[in-house]
Amino acid sequence: MAVFHKTKDLTSKPFHYCPGCTHGIVHRLVAEAIEEFGVSEKTIGIAPVGCSVFAYDYFNFDMAEAAHGRAPAMATGIKRVHPDCLVFCYQGDGDLASIGTAETVHAACRGENITIIFINNGIYGMTGGQMAPTTIMGQKATTCPNGRSGINGYPIKICEMLATQEGTYYAERVSTHNVKQVLNAKRAIKKALKNQIDKKGFSIVEVLTNCPTNWHMSPQDSLKYIEEKVILYYPLGIFKDKDAEVKNA
Amino acid sequence: MARQLIKGNEAIAEAAVRSGCRYYFGYPITPQSEIPEYMSARLSEVGGTFIQAESEISAINMVYGAAAAGGRAMTSSSSPGISLKQEGISYIAASDVPCVIVNVMRAGPGLGGIQPSQGDYFQAVKGGGHGDYKLIVYAPSSVQEAADYTYKAFDVADKYRIPVMILCDGLLGQMMEGVELPPMRDLSALPKKDWALRGWDRNGPRRIINSLRIQPDELERYIDGLYKKYDAIRQNEIEVEEYLCDDAEIILAAYGIVARICKGAILKLRKMGIKAGLIRPITLFPFPEDTFAMHAEKGSVKKFVSVELSKGQMIEDVRLAIGGKKPVAFYGRTGGNVMNEDDVASFIAGGK
């Protein structure tokens, strides 16, 4: 009989995340995946600036906390010193897709052999609900109180963009809005980590998550919002996978 | 060891490699581009990593990562690029990570010009980025010193777990001089870094490289600790050259290339019967306050003159050091213009 146990790759410190926030689920998926590969002792994680800034308190690895948006650059430096370590970045959408866009794109273009877990919740959670680069059209935020419209510009599609770059090995978008999607997210995260272990190159998993607090919704409604609204703009799926390209060739 | 004729920028790069630097991250900018160019070829010979980063911001954060992982890491740039690095430098200082940053200064502000300047003194010595922190700042005044202090910078950075800056100017970076390069270090003999990221084997505490301290008391305690470290650096690391100060009535204060110009001017002044001398800070932080203070006490010293390629930046530290005991005059050029010995000598002889 399978008994559920907490992965040893999360510390016992209670998460500070709001009730119903899926940041915690993604932490667990990442930690479980690393434990299952048996590489915990050779793993270095990088926390972003955002709600998950304290990720270094939760992931039971050697950890670094990068400046806002700079995690892929910091990961690059770490990976070059320890090419045999598994190096992952855990980043929000303001962190990765706004202030850190250059770091993200160029880490991909270099084919840097790192793994990025990209949390797309369409909002700046930590700073209190301002518009993110990923806020979808019509979605309200404190800096687009009437809902995002053309005057705010359009949401950025990171996986689609990185898929056009030669250096990207793997880019997939997954979601956390129900159990099936969470299990699928774990598969994608494992693939992105395995790619690094196999020295294949830059892999990113974009995870659609919620922010009940700043979306002003109950946790259930926020998950429904992902399912009904967010994935229309951010379709799920694999945007680039060089393994498949090899197979199809 | 044979002397060789080598450019300042290349001397810095080669000295870094010999000091054990195996990780270099940079972005091109005049007048320091010879450093990344040299490193791109040289580091591949010694099994190191060179990355031409997408920006100075990324370059300094790559340094942050590599140094946090225990490597000897360096970046270099010139003034506008150093401005971009300030965020990263503040984070590095606030997580006790050692690294070396080279600024081959050009004229500012803004895009400014590409000729030599010393306009980044405040930025280098007073903080530059946000918050209460310091760098150790070396100001070499010859190509030989550029090599020697770059070599030393990695050791001092490791000793105190602090970012160290080599502050030189475009003239020094671009000129060629005969240099005796320091020996290649045995990497296995470098100090071990137990604190550095490497993957946690469940023995001892895990390592966290971090600058976030959200509790005010915790952050204050940390900053107090940083300043204890800076006190120790003041005790141990000040370097200064005194030139013909013993009988001097007028003491010039200058660093880097300007100090060499001043030495020539001083010899001319002495031929004219004016007893001039020079205090040359080699460390800009920690600043050699006591040397200035000691000379300021002497009855024979009439005044000080700070000579800089700026509108007067180091002069503030000179004034603080002598505590109002003697007048302090200023002579400087900006815009990328460099004074010559006659300019300095006639300013002093003119008695201003």
Ligand SMILES: Cc1ncc(C[n+]2csc(CCOP(=O)(O)OP(=O)(O)O)c2C)c(N)n1
């Ligand atoms: C240079 C800099 N600019 C701004 C901030 C303030 N800030 C902290 S977190 C954040 C946005 C976080 O949003 P996101 O990355 O989407 O993560 P989330 O909090 O939603 O998980 C901002 C703007 C900062 N810390 N540093």
Ligand code: SF4
């Ligand atoms: S503010 Fe939003 S993203 Fe941040 S912890 Fe709360 S629910 Fe999660």
